[in-house]
Amino acid sequence: GQSLEQPSEVTAVEGAIVQINCTYQTSGFYGLSWYQQHDGGAPTFLSYNALDGLEETGRFSSFLSRSDSYGYLLLQELQMKDSASYFCAVKTGRRALTFGSGTRLQVQP
């Protein structure tokens, strides 16, 4: 099976940089994805890593180390609208995703 661990909450101020970590255990690995979910809303795709290293998409970057079964999402120049829950996820063999426990990010003025 799959299990993914994330910190439950992170607090940061506007303009800062925050890193959300994810460690995983999977029976097969097809890459690590990141999704953002605002309260009451649908999760939306942010980023994906299949290979080791850093992927950058605007203010968001994601990193993966397959040897350490570890990844992180880096959010730069934080804005109030970034307050949301962030989930790491891995794909199962049937193309569904298994999600981590989620990290609730609160951005303060």
Add this chain to the structure above:
Amino acid sequence: GAVVSQHPSRVICKSGTSVKIECRSLDFQATTMFWYRQFPKQSLMLMATSNEGSKATYEQGVEKDKFLINHASLTLSTLTVTSAHPEDSSFYICSASSGVSSGANVLTFGAGSRLTVL
């Protein structure tokens, strides 16, 4: 971009009644859709995989007779919560694979349906 429409967004029902939730892919065909359930401040838990033209595949611990899934066309999957009870109150979200982005199997999610069973 890919859009998944889910209806209703909110539903309140009495205990013992059944509720149907619809999930439609608006601008793409989805042979497979996924149904998730999310309790407050918790993660999304996969309930079942809905396959067009065949039986759904349920995750361990999910009662297939209670959560009926029908995927009659390439753009519509329905989840029916039968004989709902208060413990079934939750946020139900459907999703479909909307393609590949930089190698990622991207899931597009519906806006979710919040079910409250009185």
